[in-house]
Amino acid sequence: MSTDSEIIRRSRDSPAAFAELYDRHAAVIHRYASRRIGEAADDIMSETFLVAFERRAAFDESVADARPWLYGIATTLLKKHRRQEARAWRGLIAGGAAEQADVVQGSIDGHDDRLDAELGIRRLAAAIRRMPARDRDALLLYAWGDLDYEGVALALDVPVGTVRSRLNRARRQLRQASGRDASAEEVEHERESGRADAAPQGA
Amino acid sequence: MNANQDELTLLRKVRDDVAEPSTTAVNAGRAALLEAAGPTVARSAKRHRGLKRAGWTTLGVVGAAAIAATLVLTNVVGLAGWRGGADAAAADSLGRAAAATIRTSDPVVGPGQFLKITTTAVYTVDGEHGTYLQSENGEMYIPANRDDDWVWVRPPSEVVQTFGSESSKQAANDHKTPVATEVVRAAKGAFYNGRPMDFGLDALPRDPQQLLNYIYRTTAGAGVSPDGEALVFIADTLRTGVVPADLRAALYQALAGIPGVEITDNQATLDGRTGVAFGRDESNGLRQEIVIDPTTGQLIGEREVVLRVGVLPHVPAGTVSGSTSVSTSIVDSAPAGGTLCGALGHPAGKPGGGQCQTDN
Numbered sequence: 117m118s119t120d121s122e123i124i125r126r127s128r129d130s131p132a133a134f135a136e137l138y139d140r141h142a143a144v145i146h147r148y149a150s151r152r153i154g155e156a157a158d159d160i161m162s163e164t165f166l167v168a169f170e171r172r173a174a175f176d177e178s179v180a181d182a183r184p185w186l187y188g189i190a191t192t193l194l195k196k197h198r199r200q201e202a203r204a205w206r207g208l209i210a211g212g213a214a215e216q217a218d219v220v221q222g223s224i225d226g227h228d229d230r231l232d233a234e235l236g237i238r239r240l241a242a243a244i245r246r247m248p249a250r251d252r253d254a255l256l257l258y259a260w261g262d263l264d265y266e267g268v269a270l271a272l273d274v275p276v277g278t279v280r281s282r283l284n285r286a287r288r289q290l291r292q293a294s295g296r297d298a299s300a301e302e303v304e305h306e307r308e309s310g311r312a313d314a315a316p317q318g319a
Numbered sequence: 320m321n322a323n324q325d326e327l328t329l330l331r332k333v334r335d336d337v338a339e340p341s342t343t344a345v346n347a348g349r350a351a352l353l354e355a356a357g358p359t360v361a362r363s364a365k366r367h368r369g370l371k372r373a374g375w376t377t378l379g380v381v382g383a384a385a386i387a388a389t390l391v392l393t394n395v396v397g398l399a400g401w402r403g404g405a406d407a408a409a410a411d412s413l414g415r416a417a418a419a420t421i422r423t424s425d426p427v428v429g430p431g432q433f434l435k436i437t438t439t440a441v442y443t444v445d446g447e448h449g450t451y452l453q454s455e456n457g458e459m460y461i462p463a464n465r466d467d468d469w470v471w472v473r474p475p476s477e478v479v480q481t482f483g484s485e486s487s488k489q490a491a492n493d494h495k496t497p498v499a500t501e502v503v504r505a506a507k508g509a510f511y512n513g514r515p516m517d518f519g520l521d522a523l524p525r526d527p528q529q530l531l532n533y534i535y536r537t538t539a540g541a542g543v544s545p546d547g548e549a550l551v552f553i554a555d556t557l558r559t560g561v562v563p564a565d566l567r568a569a570l571y572q573a574l575a576g577i578p579g580v581e582i583t584d585n586q587a588t589l590d591g592r593t594g595v596a597f598g599r600d601e602s603n604g605l606r607q608e609i610v611i612d613p614t615t616g617q618l619i620g621e622r623e624v625v626l627r628v629g630v631l632p633h634v635p636a637g638t639v640s641g642s643t644s645v646s647t648s649i650v651d652s653a654p655a656g657g658t659l660c661g662a663l664g665h666p667a668g669k670p671g672g673g674q675c676q677t678d679n
Contacts, residue, residue, distance in 0.1 A: 131356035138352050146340040155538045155548070161340060162348035166355055167513070174668050192675060195511050195663065199455070202442060208333065209445040236329050242445050246493060259330045273667040273676045290326035
């Protein structure tokens with residue numbers, strides 16, 4: 117199977133080849149946008165690939181995977197939808213408990229745990245809504261875009277160290293919101309919980 | 320929170336169940352891409368097509384090519400029409416507003432002049448400790464030649480209303496750091512180094528039933544109810560202030576086709592102007608309303624009303640939890656200054672590449 121960068125290179129001579137990239141990644145971009153702003157995700161999906169196509173000459177072909185680049189474009193396009201995103205977060209904070217239960221049902225057993233999770237989600241949503249946009253972008257690319265630190269750095273076109281500091285700040289706010297130890301340093305937290313999803317932090 | 324649930328694990332479960340994109344949306348996106356990639360599309364031709372598409376979108380409007388690809392097949396049959404519509408008084412009033420809108424032409428922007436859209440908006444911030452209302456105001460200057468620079472002045476949000484001491488504390492804490500007014504400037508309205516803002520509106524159906532079907536299809540699965548979300552779509556589209564008269568009329572008539580819509584206030588005042596509010600009560604205890612001057616058809620704005628105690632913490636029933644008042648005027652100049660990315664830093668990558676970055 118061709119890598120993304122091979123497809124992009126091919127599309128310079130045969131533009132229609134770019135559709136292969138769409139078929140490969142449209143669904144994940146839609147999913148990311150849909151989680152952030154809901155119904156306008158169709159637009160973001162379509163526009164992301166139109167922008168990517170127009171800008172394909174600028175793609176760094178030494179990177180095989182185009183997803184960070186596509187997520188970055190989508191993230192910028194999402195900035196025009198600030199209010200819808202705020203509305204979506206407000207939905208999670210104020211919306212019916214049943215809706216929130218749906219979110220966690222099936223993954224968490226037991227009534228008490230589910231209630232806990234509902235409350236947790238309300239607090240998380242409130243914290244995320246108030247977060248500076250740059251921290252929120254980094255956090256959601258990491259958590260929902262399934263990018264590692266390096267991927268987030270590529271997507272946002274910032275150094276990895278910047279991603280680390282934004283994620284530290286964002287996660288500290290989430291922990292404060294969820295009533296965990298607010299003063300705990302990120303490094304200690306990582307070490308204590310032995311997180312399986314801690315991203316590779318090379319480069 | 321459960322000790323086994325760390326904040327990221329929980330966040331990963333939030334909205335984990337969003338729907339996959341519809342086949343229609345996937346095909347439309349693919350068609351738009353292939354059209355852009357078509358061998359006959361030269362750079363200059365592309366530019367002209369972009370101009371022809373001039374319109375406005377902030378929500379739910381896909382690219383013109385995508386719409387063209389799906390319009391004929393899907394807008395004719397849908398949710399609109401056969402389930403009834405707004406109550407008789409509301410439908411009658413909206414019909415008159417639509418007719419008046421068609422009679423009134425949009426203001427003409429002369430050479431060198433600007434269409435100025437002033438937006439005064441309020442929305443709810445649900446903080447960790449309290450809920451309060453804050454402003455989100457802006458002035459957008461759209462040049463007569465839409466290829467020229469658009470300017471968007473976005474002053475910092477201010478606290479508008481608090482509900483008790485916790486709410487006040489939360490508001491004070493959130494607003495303790497002063498923020499400067501953001502000025503964004505972009506040719507064609509391509510703010511934040513993205514695609515032009517004026518994109519897609521002229522491709523929306525002007526037939527009210529087809530338009531309403533389009534709206535139901537676009538908003539499927541979102542919001543508290545399909546009818547409620549259709550109303551929100553119409554409010555979001557109208558409050559941009561630049562919807563042309565023919566589409567505005569079609570949106571009013573589409574609104575008249577939504578079951579449950581009624582006149583909720585005959586004397587609704589927004590930012591000093593009074594009109595008729597059309598709204599729909601939702602099961603989540605909120606009501607989205609659109610406020611129109613029915614004699615001129617002029618849009619006054621939109622607002623969201625809290626229907627019950629307990630919907631938002633410490634917020635009394637009847638509180639307006641969000642609103643936008645929109646007014647337009649013709650002016651002879653636009654403010655100087657402003658950058659493509661405003662507070663988001665500076666453009667990264669190539670122009671129009673959709674990226675801004677800050678040196679952090």
